[in-house]
Amino acid sequence: MSFLAMVYTSFGGISFGRQFDELLFLDNFTFSYYGSLIIDPAFAFLVRMFLIAVDIAVAFTIRKIVLNLSGNERRADIAMAIWFLCPLTIYSSSVYLIFDTLEVLFLVLCLYFALNNRPFIAGIMMFLAGMTKPFAFYLIPLLVVWFMTRSPSRTEKVNGIALAMGGFAAAFMLTFPFVLLSGDFDAAFIFLTGRVDAAGESTLYGWEYIISVFTTFKSQGFIWLQPVIIGATVLFAILFAKKGERTFRRLLFYSVMTMIVVFAWPVAQQCYYLVLIMLIALLAAYWDPRYVAGLMLVLSVPSLICQVIAHNYSLILPFSAYTGIVPLDWAVEKLVTFNTAHWHGMNVYTTSRLVMQWMILASMLFISNSLYRRRYDETC
Numbered sequence: 001m002s003f004l005a006m007v008y009t010s011f012g013g014i015s016f017g018r019q020f021d022e023l024l025f026l027d028n029f030t031f032s033y034y035g036s037l038i039i040d041p042a043f044a045f046l047v048r049m050f051l052i053a054v055d056i057a058v059a060f061t062i063r064k065i066v067l068n069l070s071g072n073e074r075r076a077d078i079a080m081a082i083w084f085l086c087p088l089t090i091y092s093s094s095v096y097l098i099f100d101t102l103e104v105l106f107l108v109l110c111l112y113f114a115l116n117n118r119p120f121i122a123g124i125m126m127f128l129a130g131m132t133k134p135f136a137f138y139l140i141p142l143l144v145v146w147f148m149t150r151s152p153s154r155t156e157k158v159n160g161i162a163l164a165m166g167g168f169a170a171a172f173m174l175t176f177p178f179v180l181l182s183g184d185f186d187a188a189f190i191f192l193t194g195r196v197d198a199a200g201e202s203t204l205y206g207w208e209y210i211i212s213v214f215t216t217f218k219s220q221g222f223i224w225l226q227p228v229i230i231g232a233t234v235l236f237a238i239l240f241a242k243k244g245e246r247t248f249r250r251l252l253f254y255s256v257m258t259m260i261v262v263f264a265w266p267v268a269q270q271c272y273y274l275v276l277i278m279l280i281a282l283l284a285a286y287w288d289p290r291y292v293a294g295l296m297l298v299l300s301v302p303s304l305i306c307q308v309i310a311h312n313y314s315l316i317l318p319f320s321a322y323t324g325i326v327p328l329d330w331a332v333e334k335l336v337t338f339n340t341a342h343w344h345g346m347n348v349y350t351t352s353r354l355v356m357q358w359m360i361l362a363s364m365l366f367i368s369n370s371l372y373r374r375r376y377d378e379t380c
């Protein structure tokens with residue numbers, strides 16, 4: 001974001017956004033998706049172009065991996081399309097402008113270099129992915145097993161793990177000291193833990209915040225699910241190490257299952273499942289691409305609906321605020337009405353989101369069952 005801001009100002013941009021007095025009440029609104037600061041259309045366009053470029057880079061990396069694995073141009077092209085034309089990918093980058101796709105780029109590059117036996121670069125990419133959004137770190141146990149089993153030689157196994165850890169550590173040493181020296185550690189820690197705990201801002205800082213993460217049920221208590229999730233990731237890594245061949249196909253299978261365990265909980269869903277979409281797209285290297293595309297739609301459609309429900313009329317606030325074509329008062333009225341409306345004593349916003357979250361859980365269970373039944377198949 002800082003880099004984009006620098007580019008924006010170098011081309012004469014002045015304001016990244018504007019605070020509208022009519023929207024000030026949203027800063028303390030019941031739901032945290034909305035606020036009074038609306039991003040400037042020109043800066044939004046720059047961010048959108050950057051995210052689309054990242055999506056394209058992810059798509060071509062997926063294509064490269066699938067082509068290397070299958071040797072089939074058609075499969076590689078369809079796998080690329082499964083990612084790039086995924087409704088959730090398009091919405092996240094082109095509409096809502098979230099940076100989750102950057103995590104996906106670093107993670108798919110990590111997998112690419114792991115597949116091509118470049119553990120040092122893979123370690124760097126894993127660090128960058130996890131520092132963008134920590135969800136990528138859940139795949140570390142599987143990648144450790146991958147590098148440990150790439151060669152029958154004990155020396156080469158140790159070298160592989162050492163190089164991967166060295167890349168991770170090198171990236172850490174090149175970036176994190178600057179965060180400490182600039183005095184931004186508290187803010188960085190709050191941002192990172194917030195990705196797996198709470199949406200919104202914390203009023204605590206330093207060790208007070210660190211302690212609060214483990215002593216309070218903040219934002220749906222996702223932090224308390226971590227023992228279950230981490231236990232599952234370790235279990236999948238053990239199964240990957242002990243059962244069957246340590247092939248890239250099985251690495252993908254257990255990676256998808258790991259991400260399903262991470263994202264499946266209705267009480268903690270954020271609906272940013274682009275990592276899972278990328279992993280599903282890679283399965284086209286082994287299975288019928290039409291079947292893989294179907295799995296993508298099974299997950300992405302309810303996820304997209306859930307996102308649209310969550311953001312609802314806030315999506316038109318920038319257009320309304322900066323153009324006036326749609327009156328801002330009308331947009332605000334619709335947003336408040338939708339978020340506060342009740343039907344048979346139930347809040348429409350909360351209930352509709354919860355229904356979609358349970359549908360997402362059902363779709364993930366369907367995907368995991370489908371993958372488990374076909375885990376030994378080369379084609380579907």
